[in-house]
Amino acid sequence: MNDGVVRTAERVLDLFQGARLTPTQRRIAHCLVEHAAKAAYLSAAEVAELAGVSQPSVTRFAMALGYSGYPALRRELRALSSDAPSEPAGQNTIQRAVLAETEHLRRLADDLHRLDDVRAAAALLAASRPLPVLGLRAAAPLAGYFGYFASKVFPDVRVLDTGGTGLQDRLDQARAAGAGAMLAIVLPRYPRESVEAVREAKAAGFAVVAITDSAVSPIADTADVVLPAAVGTQLVFDLHTGPMAMAMVLLEAMCDAAPEAVQSRLEEFEASATRRNVFVV
CATH class of the missing domain: 3.40.50.10490 (Glucose-6-phosphate isomerase like protein; domain 1)
Incomplete structure (x- = not known):
């Protein structure tokens, strides 16, 4: 993953923090994180196929997170993707990795x-x-x-x-x-x-x-x-x-x-x- 995709994946992962998920729902969550770069543009049927679950399971997953359904969750995923910050100017890969830890600690x-x-x-x-x-x-x-x-x-x-x-x-x-x-x-x-x-x-x-x-x-x-x-x-x-x-x-x-x-x-x-x-x- 490049740094932008990594940050998007971390934002997607944040959606699930604190949620009590079933094993099937965890499979869906893992799938969305793994495909973070395109998750915001996948249909419920496409997510179900990638995760190896039923389409109703994807809907129940979205509702378990507090959304009215999968379309509402997808809108949130799109917002996370579009709000992803640009690369800081003048910072090398090592600096960005270390600074990412400060963001982890802030979220913690x-x-x-x-x-x-x-x-x-x-x-x-x-x-x-x-x-x-x-x-x-x-x-x-x-x-x-x-x-x-x-x-x-x-x-x-x-x-x-x-x-x-x-x-x-x-x-x-x-x-x-x-x-x-x-x-x-x-x-x-x-x-x-x-x-x-x-x-x-x-x-x-x-x-x-x-x-x-x-x-x-x-x-x-x-x-x-x-x-x-x-x-x-x-x-x-x-x-x-x-x-x-x-x-x-x-x-x-x-x-x-x-x-x-x-x-x-x-x-x-x-x-x-x-x-x-x-x-x-």
Whole structure:
């Protein structure tokens, strides 16, 4: 995709953020994002054919997003396409990619004007002992980052960053030890193992909080709480600035959910780190 098409795709994706979509509706949403350059000029029948669904499904999809029907949604898609900003003069590809991340963060900030989902997720995770944190492949570093800081204030945080046959064993062990919730960080290209692990966790009785890139992620319908944060797609490999910010927002809310215990553990950590001369400053 060129930069203009990428921006149009991101605008189309924004239409679906926060929407609770069925698997069929997610297929339609993926189709519209994939064909963002021409989506505004496709008929309902053409969208149905591209997505492999029925034409009435496309109409129901538009209504699920709050539109009177597909024609109203198509008008919105055309408006998004025509309003796409032109290329900034004098900026190279790298600058545009980095500046796009500021736009992702701005949109994330707008989405966080209501913190109901973040607080609900924080309450589930803060109460779980132990607390498993799933992140495979591209999401593994972010799972480790979250786990590093979370372990300073919550006992027994278990980062699950490797797959294979042992992953289910570690989930079973966490459940047997008393875990009631799991944080799953699942980012494109959505590892099959991650999706299957979330399903297994749900079947085992875990409440699942998901940090993922959009409301049409493959785990959006499985998780109890979904916290979407867009990834940057303008470089060879994705930028995860948004998901990292969301992870730290979630951890902040978890700390707010148990302030006295968090403060006590922070003081214990600082005393231990000072005694062991862990840090230079």
